[in-house]
Amino acid sequence: MSKLEITVLYFAAASTATGLAEQSITLPAPQYPLSSLSGLLVSLHPDVGLDKILQSSQWSVNAEMVDSVKEVTLKGGEEVAVICPVSGG
16 A cells, blocks of 8 residues: 555445445545545546535544544545445334
């Protein structure tokens, strides 16, 4: 794994849309804002509706839920999970 690589875990609708449970991604910069990750993931998976899914999803970094994506900077080596809202009965 390169220094700037992260692992993205996809759950529920995000996994269905991408067809993946996880993916290794190389960050475009050594200090990459989590708030920019949605755009990067959508560019890697265009035309599957991932942008809409990510708008309503939450994030976790290294198994810690993220309250404010604007306050998190990825540096490489992290495990980032896309947590989709789940409706149940």
